[in-house]
Amino acid sequence: MQTQAAGSHSDASGGSARQRLYTSAGVQKVSGRAYGHVDSYNSTQLASSALFCVIKGTVLTSRVLWVEQFVVLLLYIIGWRISATFMPEAISHGDDSLEIRITRHYTEEISELAGFLLAFYTSIALSRWWRLRTEGVGHIVGASKQLMMLFGTLAGDHELLTAIRRYARASLAIHFLRRRYPSDFMEKLDELVERGILLESEVGKLREVGGVSLAESVWAWVAQIVVTLARAKQMSEYMLVHLLEVVEKGRSGAGCIQAQMGTPIPLQYVHLMGLLVKAHNIILALACGFQLASMSHKYAVGISLRLFLVPFLYNAILLINAELADPFGGGVNAFSLEKLEQVIENSGRGHLRASVRVPDCLPQFRTGMELP
Numbered sequence: 308m309q310t311q312a313a314g315s316h317s318d319a320s321g322g323s324a325r326q327r328l329y330t331s332a333g334v335q336k337v338s339g340r341a342y343g344h345v346d347s348y349n350s351t352q353l354a355s356s357a358l359f360c361v362i363k364g365t366v367l368t369s370r371v372l373w374v375e376q377f378v379v380l381l382l383y384i385i386g387w388r389i390s391a392t393f394m395p396e397a398i399s400h401g402d403d404s405l406e407i408r409i410t411r412h413y414t415e416e417i418s419e420l421a422g423f424l425l426a427f428y429t430s431i432a433l434s435r436w437w438r439l440r441t442e443g444v445g446h447i448v449g450a451s452k453q454l455m456m457l458f459g460t461l462a463g464d465h466e467l468l469t470a471i472r473r474y475a476r477a478s479l480a481i482h483f484l485r486r487r488y489p490s491d492f493m494e495k496l497d498e499l500v501e502r503g504i505l506l507e508s509e510v511g512k513l514r515e516v517g518g519v520s521l522a523e524s525v526w527a528w529v530a531q532i533v534v535t536l537a538r539a540k541q542m543s544e545y546m547l548v549h550l551l552e553v554v555e556k557g558r559s560g561a562g563c564i565q566a567q568m569g570t571p572i573p574l575q576y577v578h579l580m581g582l583l584v585k586a587h588n589i590i591l592a593l594a595c596g597f598q599l600a601s602m603s604h605k606y607a608v609g610i611s612l613r614l615f616l617v618p619f620l621y622n623a624i625l626l627i628n629a630e631l632a633d634p635f636g637g638g639v640n641a642f643s644l645e646k647l648e649q650v651i652e653n654s655g656r657g658h659l660r661a662s663v664r665v666p667d668c669l670p671q672f673r674t675g676m677e678l679p
Contacts, residue, residue: 345639346646376622382589387597390600420583422621425625431572435632443560443563444564447560448651450553450557452658454529454553455468467536472652473504473505474526474528476504477499477505479647479651480499480502482564484498487637496513520562523561526555529557533554587618587621588622591613599611
């Protein structure tokens with residue numbers, strides 16, 4: 308896998324990168340662990356037989372998945388030996404015995420129920436993940452871009468404009484820190500200084516604010532900057548209202564993330580889903596062991612494949628949904644804070660440069676602002 312520096316998404320989208328199966332957006336460090344974050348992938352190749360070559364970044368790298376498969380295999384062998392040793396009369400009727408038909412019927416029923424509920428569960432998890440990305444992270448990034456574009460031609464105070472970008476980055480970073488360090492989150496705010504996002508004095512102000520909505524509170528500082536610049540440039544009330552609406556868009560994005568992560572999918576539903584899948588796997592393993600002991604050996608391969616594939620699929624879906632539930636906690640497929648920071652910084656500076664380097668057909672709108 309091609310490893311790039313964080314924020315190299317624009318380079319990764321070039322002609323040569325499109326030919327790779329998937330690319331990396333640098334390394335995320337979370338609680339002493341490092342993750343090579345998957346940035347993009349070639350969907351065409353993943354729709355072909357080349358997908359069999361993809362392991363890194365997929366559910367196949369999960370140790371939990373393979374441990375679960377080993378447990379299922381162990382139960383399968385136990386069920387086969389118990390049936391062969393202690394149930395000679397039940398297995399003596401062969402392939403068409405009443406016991407075989409009853410066992411097959413109930414395993415198929417519970418498999419269909421588990422599959423249906425897993426599909427519904429996955430739909431909920433994907434919708435929630437997409438809402439976090441678009442209405443949460445997307446609104447924060449979008450608000451920063453809009454403010455840079457609007458102020459690029461209206462203001463020349465680069466220190467304040469840089470502060471807007473830093474505060475937008477801080478709003479995102481606070482969510483990542485809260486999920487990665489739930490027990491000592493306030494102490495970990497110093498990482499905002501280490502990452503060059505906030506100043507020590509600003510982190511001190513955040514600690515004074517306290518509460519659970521620090522990511523939203525940061526946008527109050529952005530609103531103060533907007534009002535200050537609007538008054539200095541004597542903007543119209545309509546323009547000021549519009550700018551404050553953009554600020555509210557960023558705050559609502561932070562609020563959306565806070566609300567979604569503070570309200571997970573109900574525990575009873577997730578627990579029942581997991582319980583159903585594990586019960587299904589146990590019953591299927593024991594039933595397949597009984598069928599292997601009862602039926603002709605020519606069916607052994609088919610029974611074993613079913614035992615492997617169905618629990619593998621159900622366990623993999625559970626693990627994927629568990630990762631989708633917290634895309635801020637770190638992992639190969641979680642949101643990349645480093646990449647999002649670079650998007651805010653690079654797009655913001657790009658808007659400012661574009662406001663200075665205007666086309667020759669617009670000389671009357673040139674500003675005296677210097678590039679940062």
